[in-house]
Amino acid sequence: MTTHDNVVCTFCGCLCDDLEVDVEDNAIKAVRKACLIGKNKIMNALSHAPAIRVNGREASLGAAVEEAARILGEAKNPLVYGMSSTTSEAQREMVDIAEMIRANLDNPSSYCHGPGVLARQQAGLVTCTLGEAKNRADLVIYWGCNPVEAHMRHLTRYSLQPKGLYTPEGRKDRKVVAIDIRQTPTTKRADLFLQVTPGHTFEIASVLRALVNGLEPEFQDGREEVAGVPMESWRRVVEMIKACKYGVLFFGLGVTQCRNTDINVEQVSRLVQDANKHVRFSALAMRGHGNVNGCNQVMTWQTGFPLAVNFSRGFPRHNPGEYSVVPMLARQEVDAALIVATDPGAHLPADAVRFLKTIPVIHLDPHENLTTPWATVVIPVAPVGVAAAGTFYRMDNVPLRVKKMVESPHPSDEDVLKAIKEKIRHVAHT
């Protein structure tokens, strides 16, 4: 039996890199230190792989690759989408394919943390690594996120409990504020919990900005409250911000998907900038899928834009809403799709899935899921982080190398995408 140390879990944006995995006879026998989800993901990584299928019939890998290349080569407005749970090496191949076939290219961040990425490009964001948060932060604000249930080891490894260089007492050295629309296991761990009414992220950030800047907000209706919380509580938050040595604000989908999406995050970014006039303060997005941050990284250094890119003119153009996956499918304006390492059947709105079922779809995934039953071409791939190696980007933009611990009967996403790319190139030249 072989024990692999410092294994990186690929489930969520935390990318916990301290796991221990026992492997015997090409099978995973035990996983230690992971959260329950991470442990299950690794233990069952090789199970439920779909058969290679073309139009519902089993086929060889070569035939599936050939059919995929034909569909993509003939498409007049194809969509290349997904990438959030595969390696950055595979993501790079997808960008190459999208450019070659003049496709629309998007990733799941366009309906989760994409607004945060857009806000960062518009206004800038003072940010830090999780290591800095662990070692320095004496004020932690969780806003619109619930890491206890969504990023299970975030609090113990990075943000709340760990003993850091300048926080030797761990939790005792930290003040914690939680802002959310309901009580959650995370809010129960906070020193100050502000339960707000939904849809007011922008107003909260605006008022906090004003208070940080020494301005007194004026309420025309006479109510001294914002989002259902009295001004006294917001003043207390600002006092905590101004009194801390190093503050970190972790924001989740409650901020990015609140009414007016990216504008909220832009205002939160400006709040963090204003707080830096008084103390050192950073903000970090609580990224969800393992390598969804890698999608934004790879697309940015390959095309200049983090999401919603169109290559129909042969060069990249960017416009969220116009080239984002959900609105494009709602307008029914794509005629083929290559979908890798995400499950649109489970994640996208019903209307979008209904439309996808009417066009040729090529789907690469390690497991049977809600998309494989109806996809035109299904190609199973080796699960990354278990049977395929590569690069993942953590939520704080730190790249980590994920390991290959066992052999899979299937090739990696990267290898399949390279084969499809070569076939498209060959067909175009002949």
Added chain:
Amino acid sequence: MKTSAHLTLIAAPDLPVEAESLLPEHISGKTADEILAMPLLVGNRMETVGERFTVSVVEEGGDGPAELTLTGDLTRFKRIGEGMTGGRLVVEGSTGFHAGAMMSGGELVITKNAGDYLGAMMSGGRIVVRGNAGHFAGAAYRGFNRGMSGGLIVIHGSAGNLTGARMRRGIIAVRGACGDLAGFGMGAGTVIIGGEPGVRAGANMARGSVIMMTRPKEIMPTFRYNCAGRPGMWPLFSALLARADCVFPEAGPETVFESYSGDFNEGGRGEILLRRSPL
């Protein structure tokens, strides 16, 4: 010679079409065959105008800017009138994204609805939409800090979110309701809203004016009440808009407006003018 051309759509396309080639200045002096040979990007393939439209051309005596009329359901047609510098372009139907974006002169008339980014970052000319407009009318594109910098946009129906966002000059008049964040981050210019405004009007504005005929649900707490009065510019604005067939009958020259200054997070030199309803 003044050229007038009328293009009629043969059938609505299934794929998005980019039609920035269809400008009055591009058809001036051209024959029907030359117009039919002009390019259109359909999906990721180049086609010609003749594959999508029939055309009739009339050459009139005397000089004058060209006039182009497009008829049909052009909802999937993007960039109609983009970069227009002169002449008159009439769309008898609805348009998709970017209609009149970046235009610097001439007149664009859309008889039904317009999509998102209507007149985005335009610097001159006039756009009239008889129906509704989408989000980002007269706004800046993502990553840019300067939206519309001149010209006039009149929307007779309603408009979407972020109308006039980050604009730097010019006038946007919305006769109907308007979405959230009208005039967000604006540095100059005027947004006038006749119907019900969305939330956060004028948020983060540094300068400029947002004029509202209907009381919003709330005014951002980063604005401060100044006074009520009859702004001297309103009769001038009202007359200017009337010449563009845009009338706000609820606000005559003697109408009293409440004035608010803000956004104080950005210096507080912008203003919201709110029509005071008669008792």
